[in-house]
Amino acid sequence: MSQTARKTPDTELSQFRVKGEIPVPILINWLTTVAVPLLFFFAWRSSLRDDSVTPPLLLGFAVLLTANSLVYWLSDNKTLQRRGFITLISMLFTYLAVHAVEDGSAIIWLFAYPPIIFYISESRVGVAACSGGFAAVIFLFSPLGDMLFEPPYNASFRLTMIAVLGFEMVTCYILDQSRRRSKLGLLKLAAEFEYAAKHDALTGLANRREALEQLDAEYQRYLRNARPFSVMLMDIDLFKSVNDNYGHHVGDELIILVAQTLREQCRKVDTLARWGGEEYLVLLPETSPDQALQTANRIRQAIAEASVSTGQGVARATISVGVATTRGSESIDRLLQRSDEALYQAKTEGRNRVCGYNSEAAA
Numbered sequence: 263m264s265q266t267a268r269k270t271p272d273t274e275l276s277q278f279r280v281k282g283e284i285p286v287p288i289l290i291n292w293l294t295t296v297a298v299p300l301l302f303f304f305a306w307r308s309s310l311r312d313d314s315v316t317p318p319l320l321l322g323f324a325v326l327l328t329a330n331s332l333v334y335w336l337s338d339n340k341t342l343q344r345r346g347f348i349t350l351i352s353m354l355f356t357y358l359a360v361h362a363v364e365d366g367s368a369i370i371w372l373f374a375y376p377p378i379i380f381y382i383s384e385s386r387v388g389v390a391a392c393s394g395g396f397a398a399v400i401f402l403f404s405p406l407g408d409m410l411f412e413p414p415y416n417a418s419f420r421l422t423m424i425a426v427l428g429f430e431m432v433t434c435y436i437l438d439q440s441r442r443r444s445k446l447g448l449l450k451l452a453a454e455f456e457y458a459a460k461h462d463a464l465t466g467l468a469n470r471r472e473a474l475e476q477l478d479a480e481y482q483r484y485l486r487n488a489r490p491f492s493v494m495l496m497d498i499d500l501f502k503s504v505n506d507n508y509g510h511h512v513g514d515e516l517i518i519l520v521a522q523t524l525r526e527q528c529r530k531v532d533t534l535a536r537w538g539g540e541e542y543l544v545l546l547p548e549t550s551p552d553q554a555l556q557t558a559n560r561i562r563q564a565i566a567e568a569s570v571s572t573g574q575g576v577a578r579a580t581i582s583v584g585v586a587t588t589r590g591s592e593s594i595d596r597l598l599q600r601s602d603e604a605l606y607q608a609k610t611e612g613r614n615r616v617c618g619y620n621s622e623a624a625a
């Protein structure tokens with residue numbers, strides 16, 4: 263598996279949640295729960311001023327926001343809920359600003375818009391919504407906005423509002439980028455930890471723990487569909503003498519060479535694992551004893567033909583292989599035991615050979 267860092271797109275990033283992060287649907291429902299009583303409160307205050315337009319509109323927003331959350335509970339559609347919420351609050355804030363609700367002071371609620379938008383949407387949506395909102399405020403404060411809406415904002419309020427709103431939007435953007443980068447870093451770290459926990463550092467093959475997990479998963483499949491699978495347990499022959507003659511670093515190179523050969527000779531569906539020091543395990547799903555013996559021999563031959571160059575000449579390795587295939591309902595432990603016994607047989611019969619359990623030496 264490649265360890266190269268891949269740039270995670272914003273959309274993909276938003277699908278992963280780091281522990282402790284508030285999920286967007288929960289945040290939206292929480293904001294709705296807070297907003298609805300507030301809307302009722304301001305609708306009531308507007309009704310005291312004999313305003314006949316604002317109360318039904320604010321109550322309408324309250325109903326639509328509640329409906330948006332209810333639809334989410336019923337359909338579990340996060341995208342619909344998020345888009346509905348963004349649309350509703352964008353319309354609500356526009357209404358609060360344009361109609362100068364609460365003698366114009368309701369426009370201050372606009373400061374809640376950037377942090378909410380950046381948190382609940384992708385970065386580009388946040389930038390687009392905030393830029394649009396900022397342009398709309400400038401338009402509202404322009405001579406044309408004055409002519410169309412007659413907002414009651416004085417010159418110093420307009421200047422302050424524009425400056426503080428712009429400052430807040432840029433700050434929210436920077437904080438949001440930092441949050442996304444931290445999240446990306448954490449996810450990358452988690453992926454690296456997961457990789458390290460499952461793989462052998464020298465060869466990049468699965469480690470023993472991961473191999474056991476794959477074996478268990480394959481065994482469960484076998485119990486369901488009764489398609490046999492095979493395991494090959496292999497060991498580099500007389501490896502101690504390689505280390506003694508060429509040194510440990512050449513031994514390591516040979517261990518990597520065997521892993522590389524396994525990758526070349528096996529199928530994508532096979533699990534290749536470093537089982538121990540110079541021992542490997544290959545799990546061959548849906549493979550009969552004959553097919554497994556054929557594969558094992560192909561691997562054995564390829565390894566015997568491979569070599570690494572050293573300062574003291576060319577170093578080669580051969581392997582012995584024990585092959586076993588599932589039968590009946592015997593356990594994984596028993597299967598491994600049989601492959602180990604076959605490997606032992608291959609070693610005692612002279613090494614550089616493949617033995618199937620209860621079968622003749624195949625090379």
Ligand SMILES: Nc1nc2c(ncn2[C@@H]2O[C@H](COP(=O)(O)OP(=O)(O)OP(=O)(O)O)[C@@H](O)[C@H]2O)c(=O)[nH]1
Pocket residue numbers: 497498499500501502503505509510511512513514517538539540609613
């Ligand atoms: N270079 C290197 N050597 C290792 C590593 N892991 C285990 N070994 C060595 O592998 C050797 C295994 O030797 P033995 O188990 O005695 O067996 P062998 O010499 O391979 O002989 P047979 O298995 O009987 O063919 C030991 O000398 C270990 O030190 C490793 O990661 N790198």
